[in-house]
Each structure stands twice: as structure tokens, then as C-alpha cells.
Amino acid sequence: MREESMAKADTFPARFMDKLLMGMPLSDYVRTLITPFNVVAMGILCVGIPLIVLRFVDGLATITHASNEYPWSILLGWGLFSGVPLSATGYIMATAVYVFGFKKYHPLVRLGVLTGFLGYLFAVIYLLIDIGRPWRIYYPMAVSYGPTSVLFLVAWHVALYLTVQLLEFSPAILEWLHSRRVRKWAVMITIAMTVAGVILSTLHQSALGALFLLAPGKVHPLWYSGFLPVFFFVSSIYAGLVMVIAVSTILSRFMRNSADREFLGSLDTLTVGLGKGACIVMFVYFALKLIGVAHDDNWDLLATPYGYWFLVEIFLFVLVPGFVLTRGVKRDSARMVRIGAFYALAGVILNRLNVSLITFNWAIPGHLHDLIPPVKEVFVVLAIATLHIIIFRWIVNRMPVLREHPDYREHG
Amino acid sequence: MVKSRERRPAGKDPGEGRGGSREEKPGISRRDCLKALTAAGSATLIGGSVDAHAYKKFSGWPDRCGVLADLTECVGCRSCEAACNRANGLPKPDVPFDEKSVFEEKRRPTASAYTVVNRYEDPEKPGTPLYRKVQCNHCNEPGCASACPVRAYTKTPEGAVLYNKDLCFGCRYCMVACPFYAPAYDYESALEPRVVKCTMCHGRVKAGGVPACVEACPVEAIKFGKRKELIKIAETRIRNRPDRYVDHIYGEHEVGGTSWLYLSRAPFERVDFPTNLPEKPLVEQTKGFLSSVPLVLVLWPAFLGMAYAATRNKEDDK
Numbered sequence: 001m002r003e004e005s006m007a008k009a010d011t012f013p014a015r016f017m018d019k020l021l022m023g024m025p026l027s028d029y030v031r032t033l034i035t036p037f038n039v040v041a042m043g044i045l046c047v048g049i050p051l052i053v054l055r056f057v058d059g060l061a062t063i064t065h066a067s068n069e070y071p072w073s074i075l076l077g078w079g080l081f082s083g084v085p086l087s088a089t090g091y092i093m094a095t096a097v098y099v100f101g102f103k104k105y106h107p108l109v110r111l112g113v114l115t116g117f118l119g120y121l122f123a124v125i126y127l128l129i130d131i132g133r134p135w136r137i138y139y140p141m142a143v144s145y146g147p148t149s150v151l152f153l154v155a156w157h158v159a160l161y162l163t164v165q166l167l168e169f170s171p172a173i174l175e176w177l178h179s180r181r182v183r184k185w186a187v188m189i190t191i192a193m194t195v196a197g198v199i200l201s202t203l204h205q206s207a208l209g210a211l212f213l214l215a216p217g218k219v220h221p222l223w224y225s226g227f228l229p230v231f232f233f234v235s236s237i238y239a240g241l242v243m244v245i246a247v248s249t250i251l252s253r254f255m256r257n258s259a260d261r262e263f264l265g266s267l268d269t270l271t272v273g274l275g276k277g278a279c280i281v282m283f284v285y286f287a288l289k290l291i292g293v294a295h296d297d298n299w300d301l302l303a304t305p306y307g308y309w310f311l312v313e314i315f316l317f318v319l320v321p322g323f324v325l326t327r328g329v330k331r332d333s334a335r336m337v338r339i340g341a342f343y344a345l346a347g348v349i350l351n352r353l354n355v356s357l358i359t360f361n362w363a364i365p366g367h368l369h370d371l372i373p374p375v376k377e378v379f380v381v382l383a384i385a386t387l388h389i390i391i392f393r394w395i396v397n398r399m400p401v402l403r404e405h406p407d408y409r410e411h412g
Numbered sequence: 413m414v415k416s417r418e419r420r421p422a423g424k425d426p427g428e429g430r431g432g433s434r435e436e437k438p439g440i441s442r443r444d445c446l447k448a449l450t451a452a453g454s455a456t457l458i459g460g461s462v463d464a465h466a467y468k469k470f471s472g473w474p475d476r477c478g479v480l481a482d483l484t485e486c487v488g489c490r491s492c493e494a495a496c497n498r499a500n501g502l503p504k505p506d507v508p509f510d511e512k513s514v515f516e517e518k519r520r521p522t523a524s525a526y527t528v529v530n531r532y533e534d535p536e537k538p539g540t541p542l543y544r545k546v547q548c549n550h551c552n553e554p555g556c557a558s559a560c561p562v563r564a565y566t567k568t569p570e571g572a573v574l575y576n577k578d579l580c581f582g583c584r585y586c587m588v589a590c591p592f593y594a595p596a597y598d599y600e601s602a603l604e605p606r607v608v609k610c611t612m613c614h615g616r617v618k619a620g621g622v623p624a625c626v627e628a629c630p631v632e633a634i635k636f637g638k639r640k641e642l643i644k645i646a647e648t649r650i651r652n653r654p655d656r657y658v659d660h661i662y663g664e665h666e667v668g669g670t671s672w673l674y675l676s677r678a679p680f681e682r683v684d685f686p687t688n689l690p691e692k693p694l695v696e697q698t699k700g701f702l703s704s705v706p707l708v709l710v711l712w713p714a715f716l717g718m719a720y721a722a723t724r725n726k727e728d729d730k
Contacts, residue, residue: 061599068520068596071584099716101723132582132597132605144562144579150698151585152561153705191720199712203705210701214559214589214694217686229701363688 019176022397041386048383051376055129063376064130069361072130074373078381079126081352083119084158084208085232086345088240089247090116090165091201094194096277105270107263108244110172110401114392115247116240117165120158122388129380150210157204161197168193175408176399183408206233212355220359222301222310225292228355234288238281239348241274242325245341251402258396260403268334275337276329282322282344289314306362313354317347472552476571477617478639478663478671479626480646481545483683484656485633488515488531488543495628496527496547499613518684521547523598526610527625532683542676544683545625545634548573548594548610549663550671553693556586556595564607571639571671572612580607591667591689612671642673649675668693 021029055063066073093112096102128134140146140155167189174183209232212219225231252259252267293299301307321343328336361367373381396402494509496502503524507514515531522528527547534542554573557565564579565586575595582605587595598605613623621627622636635642646661662680663670666689674685681687690697 056602059598059600059602059605064599066584066597066599068522068587069593071587071597095716099720099723101726132580132584132601133603134581136581139579139581140561144564146561146563148558148695148698148702149561149585150701151559151583153702155561195713195716195720198716199709202708202712206701210698211585211588213697213701214555214585215591216694216697217591217689218588226700229704363686 019398041390044379044382044386048379048386051380052129052383055380060130060132063374063380065370065373065377066130067370069364070357070370072356072360074357074377074381075126075130077353077356078349079130079384080123081208081356082349083123083126085205085236085239085348085352086243087116087119087123088201088205088236089113089119089243090168090240091194091197092237092240093244094168094190095198098191098194099198102273104266105273107266107402108248108270108274110169111248111251112240112244113165113168114172114395114401115243117162117169118388118392118395120162120165122384124158124162125384126381129384150207150214154204154207154211157200157207161200161204164193164197164200168197171408172399172401175405178407180408201236202233205236206230208232209355212360215360217363218361219355220306220362221296222293222298222306223355223359225296227288227292227295231285231288231292231351234281234285235348235351238278238285238344241278241281242341242344242348245271245274245278245338246345249338249341251396255393255396255402258402262404263402271334271337271341272329272332275325275340278341278344279322279325279329282318282325286314286318286322289318306359309354309358313347313350317343317350321347472669473567473569473571476552476569476639476671477612477637478550478571478642478673479612479623480635480637480642480673480675482633482635482649483542483544483674483676483678485631486529486543486545487631487633488512488529488541489630490514490529491628491630492545492625492634493525493527493529495624496610497525499616499624500526500611502526515541519546520593520596521609522596523600523606523608526608530684532678535678535682542678542683544674544676544685546592546594547625547672548612549592550610550612551667551693552669552671553667553695555589555591555667555694558693558695558698559585559589561585568614570612570614570617572614572617573671574611574614575607575609577606582607589694591686591694592670639669639671639673646673646675665691667691668696 024032051063060066064073064075066075089112093105093109097105097109128137131137136143137155140152141159146152167186170186171183174180174186206229209228209230212224213226213228216224248267248271252264256264293302302311321340324340324343325337328334328338328340358371400408490509497505497509505525515529518530519525519528527545529543529545532542532544534540550567550571550573552567554565554567556575557563557567557573560580561583562579562581564576566574566576568574582597584597584607586607587593587597595607595609597607613621613625616623617636626634626636635645637645643661643664646664650657650659650661656677657675658677658679660676660680662674662676662685663672666686668691674680676683
């Protein structure tokens with residue numbers, strides 16, 4: 001249907017509107033928007049967006065939990081520290097396919113890159129709401145350099161990587177716009193961008209962990225380790241893999257129409273393959289966590305309440321999902337791999353929240369009383385997450401992400 | 413390899429050096445250490461040992477000042493709080509400075525108070541109070557300064573650690589990094605939030621004066637002077653009255669040493685001083701990681717290029 005409608009448009013504005021409305025007349029398009037999901041999304045945005053406005057009118061204190069003791073609240077604990085490892089999809093998939101030659105995963109590369117790009121974009125949006133003067137966000141890049149700071153590195157790398165990912169995704173945008181010549185250039189830089197992406201990702205995924213190295217008295221010793229950067233980097237690898245499984249699962253269910261037969265047909269096989277990679281990395285990560293405890297000789301701390309919580313994290317949320325994935329791979333069951341993938345994702349998020357919020361300031365009396373975020377902050381997070389989904393859907397609906405554009409078939 | 417390495421020579425001699433004053437400028441040590449650490453990192457890789465003196469060392473501004481706070485002397489009159497409020501033109505507090513009910517809870521410096529005094533019960537003599545003044549400790553190598561991505565913090569030769577609101581974009585990493593929970597943030601301000609903390613009255617000190625709180629103290633519980641000399645005074649006090657003090661000068665070595673130094677009758681953890689801090693400056697915790705950055709930048713393209721070539725090679729064979 002999309003292809004037929006292309007023919008009738010001729011002037012540029014008409015053609016552009018046609019692309020935006022996916023080839024439907026405006027009235028039809030608007031009618032397709034009335035769905036249960038959109039109604040709920042609308043409700044969340046109606047509450048969340050005014051709250052975001054409120055932050056720029058009355059200050060951060062009105063919407064967040066952040067305080068002098070806990071400078072970073074759930075906005076960053078979720079948006080940045082959990083959001084960035086879940087966005088490792090871009091560098092993982094691109095490296096696997098373009099550098100290591102796992103060509104059969106080609107149908108998932110664009111999905112990986114788009115998930116990564118939007119993940120970073122939205123991490124920055126959470127950040128812009130959280131930081132005091134967002135219009136100074138470019139200061140570390142242009143005004144005053146603080147090279148002793150790990151955050152300086154994070155700022156640079158996130159900015160660069162966001163650009164890299166936009167370039168990596170640009171062929172899809174250009175195909176959508178039928179810009180054949182520019183697309184050729186965009187495709188040519190694929191390898192260079194992939195390598196740049198791995199370097200930048202290695203450094204800033206680990207840097208997010210290294211940020212907390214500066215707070216040795218505050219993060220609980222079981223989570224504070226000289227290996228924090230390694231933990232964050234290694235877990236981002238499997239986070240990226242299971243996130244691709246999770247996102248492709250959801251899309252193959254709810255956005256079937258935007259996917260081509262190749263994508264849908266190969267998805268189960270590819271899912272099992274990704275699951276295989278993920279469970280190996282998870283076992284490596286589990287071993288590293290044990291090495292971390294041994295390195296600092298923290299065995300005695302395991303018998304404390306925080307120690308039990310640590311064991312819950314590494315056994316119930318790393319080892320067990322690892323076993324679920326392994327079993328799924330052994331039985332060649334995409335279904336079980338998918339369950340394991342969602343489970344493993346929960347584990348990654350739990351780990352990041354543990355380091356950035358749950359065990360941060362553990363020594364302060366009454367520490368755990370301050371954990372539950374206020375309703376307003378939850379709604380801000382929900383609103384941004386909703387926008388994230390809407391924009392993701394908007395792109396997948398229009399651009400060749402889950403399918404190959406008939407005019408631009410790759411050979412791989 | 414990422415694990416930060418202890419690079420100080422073993423023994424009691426702290427990095428800041430009590431007697432030996434070095435002349436190098438401070439900026440150099442940070443920048444150069446990155447270079448030196450890259451070398452050190454590669455040395456570790458090939459199995460060599462890291463020479464502690466392989467890079468230029470800066471042991472702090474020689475004449476930096478500090479304040480010695482003697483908890484055994486403080487009477488909890490809060491004159492220092494009042495003087496600080498006046499000297500810095502801070503907003504009028506909700507309860508007046510002669511009000512003692514504020515001691516019922518533990519307070520901390522906020523966006524409208526650079527310093528607060530808290531009351532504890534003396535664990536040795538139940539029933540008698542023990543007061544502790546809280547403010548920025550003006551570290552020798554400040555964690556906040558190492559954390560700041562825009563270099564909004566400066567360690568002045570006089571000892572104060574100063575914050576520049578014109579550079580700050582409000583990421584609050586300095587607050588995460590500060591082991592003493594000193595910096596506060598203006599969460600109420602929508603468009604111009606600042607980090608707020610004690611300046612050790614830098615202007616007054618530069619003009620030859622002493623910080624307002626020190627001047628206001630009626631019992632000389634806080635004493636301003638050259639840090640080197642304050643340590644000697646503190647040692648003498650401990651030696652002369654071992655019954656009165658625990659044998660520790662808090663701030664002499666904690667996180668590389670601080671400008672504010674404390675003497676107490678009660679063990680320091682009993683009056684809420686963090687006692688789980690490393691003795692080396694906080695910047696040492698991230699040095700190892702930052703030194704690995706150039707290595708990754710250089711080595712990764714080579715490794716990935718190799719992997720790419722190997723894949724292509726396999727394809728050609730087919």
C-alpha cells in the first residue's frame with residue numbers, strides 16, 4: 001500500500017506529507033492513532049509534561065527526590081545509569097556483523113543501532129532535565145576542560161557516540177527520503193563508524209562505573225571495587241545482546257506490519273544465537289563479580305544484610321537468568337531465550353540501581369528510608385519513557401528498520 | 413589493570429610532606445601524571461614494577477593555611493554560624509542563632525548555611541555534650557575538583573577550595589565525590605542553581621585576616637594558621653594531654669589531608685566523621701582508569717582492524 005501511494009504524489013510538500021502520514025489521507029491517519037496504547041500514553045504525557053515544565057519554573061526540588069546527600073536520583077539512576085547499558089545494542093550488533101563477520105545477524109543491525117541511538121538520545125534528555133543549567137551542556141566540550149574528571153570523559157564520549165550512531169543509522173533515514181547519492185556516502189563509512197563506536201562504547205560504558213570510584217566511602221564495599229569499570233563494560237555487552245532480543249520480541253509482536261519476511265522468518269534462529277552469546281558473557285561476568293569479592297577480601301561482608309542483597313543480585317539476577325538462557329539455547333527454544341533475556345535485563349537494571357542509589361550512602365543512618373521516589377518523579381520518568389516509545393514506533397513505522405528497502409538490497 | 417594502584421612509598425610520610433616543600437605548580441602534576449601513568453600502565457603490562465618517583469610530584473602549596481578545630485573546647489554557642497551568615501551575606505535563618513533546639517537533630521551545610529554545629533553525647537562521660545562544627549574541609553587534593561568536568565573548582569595557594577558558579581552546569585558530581593558531604597545545592601532554584609559551600613573566607617584571608625567563624629569563636633575552639641604549624645600544635649596538645657584526646661588528628665591524612673584538622677575526645681566515628689576513607693587523595697582512585705583511556709584509544713582500532721582483516725580473509729578463501 002505504501003508503494004502505491006508514492007506514485008500519486010508529485011510536488012515536494014505533498015511527497016513529504018505522504019511520507020509522514022505513511023501514505024494515508026490525514027483523516028485515515030488520525031483514525032489509526034486512536035488505540036488503547038495511545039490513550040494511556042496520552043494520559044501519562046498529560047501528567048508528565050507539565051511536571052517537566054514545573055522543573056524549569058520552580059526548580060528540581062519540586063519534582064525529584066534528589067537532595068544534598070543524594071545528588072543523583074532515579075532520573076539518572078534509571079535514565080542514565082540503566083539506560084546506557086541497555087543501549088549497548090548499537091555497538092554490539094554492528095561489531096558482530098561488520099567486524100567479526102556474523103553476517104546472518106544482518107537483519108538485526110539496524111534495530112540494534114536505532115535502539116542504541118534513541119537510548120543515548122533519551123539518556124541525554126533525562127540528563128538535561130536533571131542538570132542545573134542544561135544550556136551549558138556543551139561547556140565541557142568548548143568552554144572549560146576538566147580532564148581529571150571521569151564525567152568529562154563521559155560527556156565527550158556520549159556526545160561523540162550520539163553523532164556516530166546517527167551516522168550509523170543515517171542510511172535508513174536516507175532510504176526513507178530516497179536520497180540515493182548521500183546514502184552511498186553514508187554506507188561507505190560503516191566500518192569506520194563501527195570501530196569508532198566500539199572504542200567510544202568501551203570507554204564510556206566502563207566510565208559510568210568509574211564515576212563511582214571517586215566515592216569509596218559512600219558506595220557499599222561489596223559494590224565498590226577497583227574493577228567497577230570492567231564490571232560495567234562486561235555487563236553492557238550482555239545487556240546489549242539481551243536488549244536486542246527483548247526489543248525484537250516486542251516489535252515482532254506489536255509491529256509485525258513493519259517487518260519483512262526475512263526478519264520475521266529468521267528471528268527465532270537469531271534470538272537463540274544472541275542468547276548463546278549473552279549467556280557466555282553472563283557467566284564471565286558472574287566469575288568477575290566473584291573475583292571482585294575475592295580481590296578486596298570482602299567474603300565476611302556476604303554474611304550481612306547488604307551481603308544477602310549482593311548474593312540476590314549475582315545469583316538470582318545474573319546466574320539464574322544465565323541458566324535460563326543456556327537452557328533455551330540447548331533446547332533451541334526461542335521462547336525460553338526470550339524469557340531469559342527479559343530476566344537478564346532486570347538484572348542489569350538492578351545492578352545499576354544498586355550502585356547508583358540502593359547502596360549509595362549505605363552508611364548514612366536511615367539510608368533505606370529514602371529510597372522510594374516521589375510520585376511526581378515517577379511520572380516524569382514515565383513521560384520520558386513514553387515519548388521514547390512513541391518516537392521509536394514513529395521511526396520503525398516509516399523507515400526500513402525491520403525490513404530491507406526493496407530499492408536498496410544489500411548483498412550480505 | 414584498571415584497578416588503581418597504590419603509588420605512594422610505604423611508610424608514614426604522607427604525600428603532602430610535612431617538612432619538604434616542593435616548588436612545582438599543581439596543574440602540572442595532574443596533567444603529567446596522565447602521561448606518566450600511561451607509561452606506568454604499559455610498564456605493568458610488561459611486568460615491570462612502577463617507580464613511585466617516575467613522575468613529577470607536587471606535594472601541595474607550601475604555605476597553605478588551615479583551621480584546627482578542637483572538639484573538646486567547643487561550647488556549642490553557634491557564634492561561628494552567625495558570623496558565617498553575616499560575612500557571606502546569607503539569608504536570615506528560620507530560627508535565630510542563639511536557639512539551642514536546633515541541636516535536637518543532626519544538620520548539615522545547606523544552600524543557605526555554609527557551616528553548622530551539631531551536638532553529640534560524649535561517649536566517655538554520658539550527659540555531657542560534645543559539639544562538632546561541619547563545613548567544607550578544603551582538601552589538599554579535593555575530590556570535588558577531580559570530579560568537576562568543567563574545572564569549576566580551584567585549590568588556592570592559601571588553602572581554600574573555591575567554586576566558580578560561572579562554569580558550573582549543575583551535574584552535582586562534586587557532591588557525589590565529596591566524602592564529607594560538604595557541598596550543598598540550590599535545588600529550589602529553577603534556572604540558576606549553584607553549588608554552595610564554605611570558602612574559608614578566601615577574601616578575608618588574602619587580605620591578611622582570618623575566617624569569620626574563627627574570629628567569632630569566643631573560646632578559641634577553632635584556630636586559623638599555616639597547616640604545617642597547626643599539625644605541630646595538634647601533636648603537642650595530644651602529647652601534653654593524652655587523657656583529653658584520642659591519638660589522631662583527623663584530616664592530617666584522610667583523603668590525602670585536609671585544611672581543616674580536628675582533635676576530639678571521642679573516637680571520630682562516634683561524632684559522625686567518615687572513618688572508612690583511604691589515605692591517598694581521591695583522584696588516585698580514578699587515575700588508573702583514566703590512564704587506560706589512551707591505551708584503549710590506540711589499541712582497540714588495531715585489534716578490531718585485525719579481527720576485520722581476519723574475517724575478510726576467511727571470506728576470500730571461500
